[in-house]
Amino acid sequence: MFGPFECMVAWRYLRARKGERFVSITAAFSLLGIALGVAALIIVLAVMNGFRQDLIGRIIGLNGHLTVQPASGRALPDDAMLAGRLRGLPGVLQVSPTVEGQVLLTGEGGGASGGLVRGIAPEELQARAVIARGIRRGSLAEFGGEDTVVVGLRLAARMGLRIGDRLTLVLPQARGSDFGTAPKMRGFRVVAMFDVGMPEYDGRHIFIPLAAAQSLFGLEQAASQLELFVADPSQVAPVTTAVRQALAGQPLRITDWQGANSSIYAAVVVERNVMFLILTLIVLVAAFNIISSLTMLVKDKGRDIAILRTMGAGRGAILRIFLLCGATVGCGGTLIGFALGLGIATNFDSLRAGLLALEGTPLFRPELLYLTQLPAVVDPREVAQVLAMGLGLSLLATLYPSWRAARIDPAQALRHG
Known part of the structure; x- marks a missing residue:
């Protein structure tokens, strides 16, 4: 899909040159924002899964999964x-x-x-x-x-x-x-x-x-x-x-653990969904940063686009160049966030022990001490969903600026550039 010409031009546009550092810094912050958003989403989902699994394990470990009692x-x-x-x-x-x-x-x-x-x-x-x-x-x-x-x-x-x-x-x-x-x-x-x-x-x-x-x-x-x-x-x-x-x-009453603890179970599920929504907004904000940085890049490179068009580059080639610029920032940030989040989630126990040792004081009250022993449970399906969401938002964020770049009229750009 992307030829050597588009890759070379996109790479040159992403590199910081004298007088163009502001655009490159904006792109770097966009990459960092989406990386941190994806990493935070993976870590929080893993910790919430660990909390839910541990809490439910304690509840159903003392009580049966199902209870049969007389109706009277x-x-x-x-x-x-x-x-x-x-x-x-x-x-x-x-x-x-x-x-x-x-x-x-x-x-x-x-x-x-x-x-x-x-x-x-x-x-x-x-x-x-x-x-x-x-x-x-x-x-x-x-x-x-x-x-x-x-x-x-x-x-x-x-x-x-x-x-x-x-x-x-x-x-x-x-x-x-x-x-x-x-x-x-x-x-x-x-x-x-x-x-x-x-x-x-x-x-x-x-x-x-x-x-x-x-x-x-x-x-x-x-x-x-x-x-x-x-x-x-x-x-x-x-x-x-x-x-x-x-x-x-x-004449019997039959209750399962989900019904007997419906308020606790529902609260955990709602809290997890709310955290997912909040952290998804962070990734969405980072995707909007990609739109703004790519829009500034298109405006900054107006004369270059016009010259490329006059030299024979078609609108499709211009579209692919800026799609590649945006995808490099967005998808690169998503992959970095994926690696960072997965690394922290899978080594959560060691990091938590180090944090507790560094803090020197308990993070929780004695009645909530079991929270310091929570595992982080990584669900591959949730990680795949987060990764797909990050990549999808990154690619969607590049479409409008790339389309605007492809629609630039070379004559108008050279006359007003």
Whole structure:
């Protein structure tokens, strides 16, 4: 498409010569602007992907991807039969019967707090990677039997608990006695403390063995809910549909993690889209700079264009010369930004550690400390979209100035040049 003649002339026009440095400096700033815009877009999208993946991983690591609960009452009707039916569905990896309820917690030192108790089989709690990685004190190996409990680290700090202390669970439901009514109470021994980096979980959740929870809540051998884990949490909707069809006609409430955390999920998606729009405007502004610099170049080279036309260069050749000038700036800046953004995003962990060491002070409050551990997840499709957008805007920005250059009348240019 571009011959040696067009390439040679375009290169000469882009080089800074005496008296023409302003146009070249403008082109350089255009290149730098589009490079920084593309790089910022790639980096921010990677960090937002990492934030979304980490946040969702923490949420669904503590809870099932799907939850089956009774529409009314506390216990599931024949939970063993329901679990067996759901285990055979495609995409379902694990079905865990659990018991969940609100309790009042009291410690040996007199501290008290409200909490959410979850009864779960010891082997299933140990298999949850978020909890296993988040153990800060004690060990999950001791979780079992009838009197052990795993508590959140912030909850333990608020109540002054240590490993080996007794924690009393008080049910708000009353039970009958000779003296009227009294709350149901049961003591447990603290064997481990976890910290997953989210205050709403670390400061409120506790785990006890499933059998102990069934006895505490008076459910005998029943469960209050089934938690399902699927192969691909991001594609949970088809599995939810299959579960609804398998359990059709039964008085059950089925909720997936996207529905249960719809406000958080929607906020993350909206924030990512807004950041994409804002940073796209930066690239668009840089593309307008290409238009202005190329327009000034066309005006500056009016006599040269007229001379080239009188020497036999056609309008197509002039058009290609200035298209090549603009594409060199725009596409060059896009490719530089692509390399810069991809390099920073793929080495984000090392750069973040260096920044923290240089700063010398925490960048986030303790309750948001997990943000300092966020990964940057590069999505090849998003990077390809950013690259295509940068190249497309760069090429579009060259069309009008190049067309104006090709339409210059040689006689008028020489007469008024």
